Amino acid sequence: MTPPEYEYLRKVLRDRSGLDLSADKQYLVESRLLPLARKAGLSGTGELVEKVKSGSTSLTTQVVEAMTINETFFFRDKIPFDHFRLSIVPEMLRARAGRKSIRIWCAAASTGQEPYSLAICLKEMGDALTGWRVEIIASDLSEEVLEKSRAGLYSQFEIQRGLPIQMLIKYFTQSGELWQVNADLRAMVQHRQLNLLHDFSQLGLFDVIFCRNVLIYFDQDTKIGIFKRLAKAAEPDGVVVLGAAETVVGLTDVFKPCPQRRGLYRPSSVPAMHSNAYAIGNGPKLAAMAGV
Template identity: 45%
Template sequence: MTSLAAPDFAYICRLVRERSAIVLEPGKEYLALSRLEPLARTAGLSSVGELVGMLRRPGSMGLQEQVVDAMTTNETSFFRDVHPFESLRADILPELVERNAATRRIQIWCAAASTGQEPYTVALVVRQHFPELASWDVRIRATDLSPTVLAKAEAGRFTQLEVNRGLPAALLVKWFRRAGAQWEISPEIRRMVTFERHNLSVPWPATAPVDLLFLRNVLIYFDLETKRGILRQVRRALRPGGYLLLGGSETTLTLDDTFERVPRGRTAWYRSTTR
């Protein structure tokens, strides 16, 4: 059975943490092997140990980026967990439509957007249930650390298995078309989303404040101080009264007491009480 030497795993942990702030816990050697063995084979190497040897050499920056990319977790699906998107439709978007009637603008940011199912789901909710917003300036910004998943997201093409995971059949028929063995999202939905690379763990560049910030199932991968630093930046990114959505097992409790929990239906949103 393939194994990973302790010094090699320690090097991978340091590299991933330095570049992404993601913490690999002891005992996750199996994860490193499963993610990096394909990369080692592609590089013509016989083991992950040899791959680490290559990483230690000068001029290996490109390979190091590929390793960090491979070690990021990209689990996602359309309408993931269902209830947050029901709340988005029934509670949050109607509130924003009323609040932003004067500007006719809504800004949404999906951070750690992976292969795009989450931002496209948001766009589908907007187009399907709020036809009056067709004349508004609705912008959905989707970001991720991984250039690989961003390229797939931007292409807007999904396998049968991917569309089977959470996407209602009626929406598939209405907003997608066959593209060989895949399904391609309609240009109308695709144009609503812009994709860009972004590292949550470094200082964020100044951008227009957003009404909604999706940060789901991301904080769980960071240490305590990184979580607190990210939430401080979330506060600055949100428009006054804007909403933050975390994953079902995540909370701002004990991390940042300037956020208040705002239950809407079966979903807990968070709102900053200060800028």
């Protein structure tokens, strides 16, 4: 791949997915795209770029998906899931008692470990959610990873990354060398192919939005645009959860951090959560989940 070909791909990736690659990442692009070129029967990444330039929509989509970062695992980083089960959901149970429904969006769901981790947290709450309607929407740019998420099939290596053994036994069934998420848990998650660079108002409003470990790959203007759209997708008293390396500070004022809760943000138009919503002792059912 020549430098001009790499520059062309950088622009395609930035325009199509928001992925902002630096000039010194050509080796990474070539290593990711060489298997795709061979699969397509091409001589190398140079010919692949020429096919993309010629207007091959299918191949362009495959290039974008091959370069999209899909690193994920169950209960990744742990702290956001502690916040979810010990403070966010209890607060929502109080705030939504009148309508008895909660909408949750995983905005960069990849192969499904995050939305299924949230579903497990909700299952573990038992009777607390009896009579409630809970929606979990899992979206991603890549249809390939969404198909894997829908199937809920994971290798032993994927299972071992973050999933406690008691949760494996309780919510998964072994299928040959793979483990499959049980049908009732899979039924809790709906899947949508979606590009965060585009309008997503058709999804409606959400009480909780997980948008973790994806914005770090975007440039500043792209992040600001996504934050503005996320603010329109969040309920006025909703919560947005970002990754540990992501923040709105210095970028936008549409969200404000929740005090002493790293990674949690509220729309700027409403007060922060009540302090008692963050108390660790929210009843025996929630306290018993501390090992998740």
